[in-house]
Amino acid sequence: MLKTLQRIVQEVNSARTLDETLSIIVRRVRRAMKTDVCSVYLLDQDQQRYVLMDSMGLKKESIKQVSLSAGQGLVGYVGEREEPVNLDGATQHPSYVYLAETGEEKFHSFLGVPIIHRRRILGVIVVQQQEKRRFDEGEEAFLVTVSAQLAGLLAHSLATGSSSLSGLAQNNIHGSCFKGVAGTSGIAIGSAVVILPVANLDTVPDRVPEDPAFEIEQFRSALSAVRNDIHEVNRRLAQRLSEEERALFEAYQRMLDDSALGQEVINKIGEGNWAQGALCQVVTRHARFFELSQDDYLKERATDIRDLGRRVLAYLQKVDQDEVEYPQKAVLVSEEVTPAMLGEIPKEKLAGLVSVQGSSNSHVAILARAMGIPAVMGTVDLPLGLLNGQLLIVDGYQGVVFNNPSDELQIQYGNLMRAEQKLQKGLEDLAGLPSETLDGFKMPLMVNTGLAQDITHSLNHGAEGVGLFRTEVPFMVSERFPSESEQQAVYREQLEAFYPQPVTMRTLDIGGDKALPYFPINEANPFLGWRGIRVTLDHPEVFLVQVRAMLRASEGLNNLNIMLPMISNLREVAESITLIERAYKELCSEGLQLERPNIGVMIEVPGTIYQVPQIARLVDFLSVGSNDLTQYLLAVDRNNPRVADLYSSFHPAVLNALNTIARACHGSRCSLSLCGELAGDPRGAVLLMAMGYDTLSMNAVNLPRVKSAIRKLRKTDAENLLNQVLLLNTSEEVVASMAETMSNLGLSALLQPTLALSGPGSKTA
Template sequence: MLNTLRRIVQEVNAARDLPAALDIIVQRVREAMGTEVCSVYLLDPDTSRYVLMATEGLNKSAVGLVTLASNEGLIGYVGTREEPVNLEDAAVHPKFRYFAETGEERFASFLGVPIIHHRRVMGVLVVQQKARRQFDEGEESFLVTMSAQLAGVIAHAEATGAIRGLGWGGEVVQDTRFDGVPGAPGVAIGQAVVILPPADLNAVPDKPAVDIDAELALFRTALESVRRDMQTLSSKLASQLRPEELALFDVYLMMLDDAALGNEVVAIIRTGQWAQGALREVISDHVGRFELMDDPYLRERATDVKDLGRRILAYLQEAGRQDRVYPEQTILVSEEITPVMLGEVPKEKLVGLVSVLGSGSSHVAILARAMGVPTVMGAVDLPYTRVDGLELIVDGNHGEVYSNPSQELRRHYLELVREERELVQGLEKLREVPCITTDGHRMPLWVNTGLLADVARSLDRGAEGVGLYRTEVPFMIQDRFPSEKEQQATYREQLEAFHPLPVTMRSLDIGGDKALTYFPIKEDNPFLGWRGIRVTLDHPEIFLVQTRAMLKASHGLNNLRIMLPMISSIFEVEDALHLIHRAYSEVLDEGVDVPMPPVGVMIEVPAAVYQARELVQMVDFLSVGTNDLTQYLLAVDRNNPRVADLYHSLHPAVLQALVKVAHACRDAGKPMSVCGEMAGDPAAAVLLMAMGCDVLSMNATNLPKVKWLLRQISLEDAKALLDEVLLLDNPHLVQSTLHLALKNMGLGKVLSQR
C-alpha cells in the first residue's frame, strides 16, 4: 500500500498543471481501490462552492459544470464535518443531492474524505460503487492517507497557477499571497530574478579516479577559482558594507583553506575517489552536522557550506558562468539564498530578497538587515522556480510575498515605503538621547551581537551595552577548539569596541544541536539533548579555558559580564560558579589583575522559571531568552513556517512566566534583562518595562523604534496596559488590545502588524 501511495504522489507531483494532477489522482485511486468511480471536488474560495474538477466513472461532461454550496449535498456534508463519510446507500441519506448530469444515481455506496491543507478545507475526494456495501476500514484508511498526501500536492499545483495570475478554474486572480517569516524589515516592489544552484551535489555518483594526481590538480584549480570568486564578491560588497561586516567572507575563505574543507577532500581523493565524489562526501558530512543544530544563527551555516560545495562542483563540471542581466528593481529569489548571491547583484539594483528555506537568524538575513534590503525567509509554499520575471511585492515586516499585485495593493505598499522612509529619517535623531519615559523612568537599551559586523551598527544606533554576545562563532569557523590566546583576542575586540559599556558574554552554547565538526554529537532529539551548560560542565577543560580567555580579555577594561545558557537546575549553577572562581584564581596567579565580573543565568527553559527565586540568590543577574523560553513553553519550533502561527511571545503563558521571573528579581534586589526578540518589539517592550525589566537587549535595527515608543509613554500607563492584558487568555487578543491602546495614544507608527 505504501508503494502504491508513493507512486501516485510521485506521478501527481510530475503533472504539468492542476487539471492534469487531478486527472491522475482520479485514475490511479480508482485503479488502486478497484472502485467504479473516483471524483475530486474543489472548494472555490471566492464563491464558497464545491466544483467537480475531475472524475473517472461519472460523466466527463459534468466536470466544471456541477457545483454545490459549501453546505450542500454529501460533498458539502463531508467538508463541513471535516472527516470521512462512509455510506452503504447514499441515496437514502438526507443530505444526498442528485445531479442528472453525472449519472450517479446508479452508484449506491459512497466514501468521501476531506482534502485539508493547513486547516483549510480544499476539497473532497470521493469513491463510489454500484453495489450496496460499506467500504471497509482498510479502504477508508487508504483514501484518508491518500487525501492527506495529496493536499500539499494540490496546494502546490494551485499555487503554481496562482503565481501566473490564474485560479484553478482558469479565472484571473490578483494579490496572491505566500507566507514566510520576516527576515529583514521593509517593503520592496520589483521584478523577480530566480537564482538556481550552479550544481547539484546530491546527483554526483561514486566513481574511481583514473588518475589521482589529475583529480587532485582539477580540485585545487576549482578551489582556487572559488577563492577568487569570494575575493571578487567581497570587493563588490565593500562599497555597501562596513569592513567588519565583510568578515563573513573571511569565514568562507577559511572554509576553503587547505587545512579545512580542502584538506578533507584531498584525503578522500587519495583513497581513489574522483574529485566530484570526494567533494560530495565532505560537503554532505558538514551539512548534515549543521542541519542538526538547534540555534538558528548557527544552523544556517549548512546553507553556506552547501553553497560553497555547489560552486566548487560547478568548476569541476566546467559549468562556467552565465552573464545575467539584472532589472533596475531586482528581487532575488532562490530556494536557499546565500550571502554570496547578494554580491552578484549590483547594489543599486537589489531591492528585495525571498528565500524558500531559512529563517530570520540566517547569515543572509543578518547581512540583509545590515544592507537595508527587505527580506522574507521560509516561503515554503512559494513555487519559486515559476516566478522568474514576474512582479512581486516583498513585505519583510510581516513575512509575506505577493504576486500579481493589483493597482490598489501596489498603491498601498508604495505608501508604506514612503512612510517607512520618513520614520527612519526621524528616528536617526534619537541616537544620542537617553531612553526615558514621560514620567522620568530610565530604560537602558542594549544589543545582541554575534558577528564583529554588529558592533558599528549597534553603536550607530545608540546602544548602551551588549546584553548577549554569542561566543560560539570563533569555535564554528575553525577545525579545532580555538586556543586560550585566540579566544582572548576575539573577546578583546568586542570588549574594546564597546568600552566602557558593559558586554555580556554567553559561555559556549554547543551540544547535540550545535555539533562542531571536530566535536561531533549525534542525538535523536537535539532540542532536548546535551547542549549549553550541560556540555561545558561535562568538559571543564573547555569551560575553564574560555573563562580564563574572557577574564584576561577584560584586563584594564573591566566591562565584562558572564552569562550561563540553558540552566535548568541549581546544581548546574553551583558547578559553573565553582569553575569560574577557579579560573579567576588561576588568572590572578598569572599576575593578571582583573576584578571578578558579574555572573548571570539565562532563563530559557520552564524549569528555570520555577526556580527563579533560588537562582537569582546565587548570581548577580537573570537574563530571559524569550526566543527559547517561548519555544519550550509552547512546544513550537520558532523557525518552522508551518507552525509559525502557534509561536507567539505574547502568549499568556509566556507573559505569566516573565512576571514570575521579574518578581523574583525585584524581591532579591537583582537586575533582570531580556535578550530575546521580544525585547525588540516596541509594543512588547512596553510590557517588559512595566513588569520591572531593568535592561532590554535587542537587534540593533529595532533599537531606535523601541526607544522612540518608550520615550512617548509613561511607566504608569505601561503598567495599566500590563494589568489589562494579563487578564486575557489569547495571544492574538493580547496583541490587538495592546496595539489598539497604543494607537489610541498616537503611538502606532512603529508597531508591527503581527
C-alpha cells in the same frame, strides 16, 4: 496497507509536476482499494469551484472540463462537511448532481474524503464502485489516511504550479498572499527576478575516480574560480557594507582554504571518490551539523556552506549561467537566496528579496538589514516557477509576499512606505540620546551579537553594550575545539569594540540538537537531552579553556560578563561558579591583571521560573531568554509552519511568567535583563520596563524604534498598560489593548505597520 501508503507517498515525493502527482494518486489508490473509480477534485480558490483534475474510471474527456460550484453535488457536500461521506446509494442522495460528461451514473457506491491542509480545503478524493454497498471502516480509514498524508505534498505541488494546468495554478496565485518569516523590516514593491541554483548537490553520485590526481587538479581549479567570484562580489559590495559586514566574504574565502573544506575534499578524493562526489560528501556533512542546531542563528550557517558547495560544483560541471536582466525595481526570489546572489545584482536596482528557505538569522538576512533591503524568508509555499517578472509586494514587517496585488493594495502599501521613510529619518537622530522616559526613568538598551559584522550596526544605533554574545560560531566553523588563543582573539574583538560598555558572553551552548562536526551527539530527544551547561560541566576541560580565553581577552578592559545557558537547577550554577573562580585565580597567579567578571544565568527553562530567588543569591545577574522560554512554555516550535501561528510573545501565560520572574527578582542584589524578540518590539519593551527589568537586549535594527517609544512616555503609562493586559485572557486581546493604549499615547507610528493579510484584491495562498 502501511507499505502501500509508504509507496504512494514516495512516488508522489518524486513527482515533478502537479499533473504527475495527481496521476500517481488516482492510479495507486484505485489499485490499492480495488475500486472501479478513483478521482481527485481540486478547489479553484478564485472561482470557488471543484475541478475534476484527474480520474481513473471516469471518462477521460471530462478531466479538467467538468467542475462543480462549492457546495454543489456530493463533492461539494464533502467539502462543506469537512469529513468523509460514505454512501451505498449515491444517486439517491439529495446532494447528488448528474454530470453526463463523466459517465458516473452507473456507480452506486461513493466514498469522498476532504483533502485539508492547514485548515484549508484543497479538494476532495473520491472512490466509486458499481456494486451497491457501503465501503467498510478499514477502507474508509485508509482513504482518510491517504488524504492526510498527501495533503501537504499536494499543497506544495499545487503552489509550485505546472504549465499543463490550463491556467489553474496561475489563477490560484494571482493576487495571493504567501506567508513567510520577517527577515528584514521594510516594504518593497517591484518585479520578481527568480534565480535558480547553479548546481544540485543532492543529485551527484559517488564514483571511483580513474585518475585521482586529475580530479584534485580539477577541484583546485574550481576552488580558484570560486575564490575569484567571491572576491568580485566583495568588491561590488564595498560601497554598501562596512568592513566588518564584508567579513562574511573573508569567512567564505577561509572555508575554501586548503586547511578547511578544500583539504577535506582532497582527502576524500584520495580515499576513492571523484571530485564532485567528494565535494558533495564534505559539504553535506558540514551543513548537516549546522542544520541540526536548535539555535536559529547557527542553523542558518548551513546555507553558507551549501552555497559555496554549489558554486564549486557548478565549475566542476562546467555549468554556464544565463545573463540575468534586472528591472529598475527588482525583487530577488530564489529557493535559497545567498549573500553571493545579493552581490551580483546592481545596487541601484535591488528593491527587496524573498527566499523560500532561511530565516531572520541567515547571513543574507543579516546583510539585507545592513543594506536596508526589505526581506521575507521561509516562504515555503511560494510558486517559484510562476513568479518571474510578476509584480510583488514584499512586506518585511509581517513576513508576507503579495503577488500581482490590486491597485488599492498597492496604494495602501505605498502610503505605508512613505510613512516609514518619514519615521526612519526621525529615528536616525536618536543614537546619541539616552534611553529615558519623560519622567526620568532610564531603560538601558543593549544588543545581541554573534558575528563581527554585528558590531557596526550596534554601535551606529547607540547600543549601551552587548546583552548576548553567542560564542558557538568559532566552535561550529572549526574541525576541532578551537584553542584558548584562537578563542581569545574572537572575544577580544568584541570586548574592545564595545569598551567600556559591558559585553555578556554566553558559554558554549551545544548539545544533541546542536552537534559539532568533531563532537557528534545522537539522542532520541535532543531538545530535552545532553545540551548546554550539561555538556560543558561534563567536560570541564572544554569549559575551563573557554572561560580562560574570555578572561584573558578581558585583561585591561574588564567589561566582561559571563552567562550560563540552559540552567535547570542550583547544583549546575554552583559547579559552574566553582570552575570560573578556579580559572580566574589561576590566571591571576600567572600575573594577569584581571577583575572578577559578573556571572549570570539564563532563565529559559520553565522550571527556573520557580527557583529565581534561590538562583539570584548565587549570581550577579539573570537574563531571560524569551524566545526559548516562550517555545517551552507554549510547546510551540516557531519555525514549524504548522504550529507557528500558536507562538506569541504576548500570550497571557508568557507575560505572567515574565512578570513572576521580575517580582521574584525584586529585592535581591541581582540585576535582571531580557534578550529576545520581545525586547525588540516597542510594545514588549514598554511592558518589560513596567515589570521592572533592568536592561533589554535586542537585534540592533530594532533599537532606535524601542528607544523612541521609551522616550515618548512616562513609566507610569507603562505600568498602567501592564496592569490592563495582565488581566486579559488571550494574545489577541492583549495585542488589541496595547494597540489602543499606544495609539492614545501617540506611539502608533512606532508599531510595525500592518495591513490585513486578506486585504483588498488579495487572498491567502
